[in-house]
Amino acid sequence: MLKNLPRYECLLEAAKEFPDLDPSACEAFLHLLHAGDECFRAVESQLARHNITQGRFGVLMSLINNCRNDGGRAALSPAELADRTGVTRATITGLVDTLERDGLVTRSHDTEDRRMMVVCLTPRGRELLHEILPDHFRRMATLMQSLTESERKTLVQLLGKITEQAAVMAPSAVLHLSASA
16 A cells, blocks of 8 residues: 655656656556555445455456346356456455355356356345445445546546556466456
């Protein structure tokens, strides 16, 4: 968490010692991280009121958003959930274990390939999401209310450029990010 961002003048001074430091790029990057931290904290506090973590919420959202062509819900394998949420398979196992313990998901053998396990959202999991999501969506809107519609579109375009550049620098890390979006 970034609490105190350096002033631009400090970045200019540091650039004298470190010629590769681009003060405006560094300032923009630090502000991006700070904004992300603050948004994360705002969402985290809301989820905590429902005794759920960001990781568990991501799994539930991946399951509720996974629609079949016929409008029904399709189960996801733990590997697919790991890819969609951007976590390791070991981490997804722990997340699914706690969600299953709390009755929010079930784990069963795939009907087409009994060697595979699939995870499904339970009615209780769906109820929890229906409880969480209205406030979650209001929080998103409140966080973005200081921007006009045009500014939001510009922000999305700018963040897309940053994401593309990050993909060039660390391809596998960004693939996880885009898969979970």
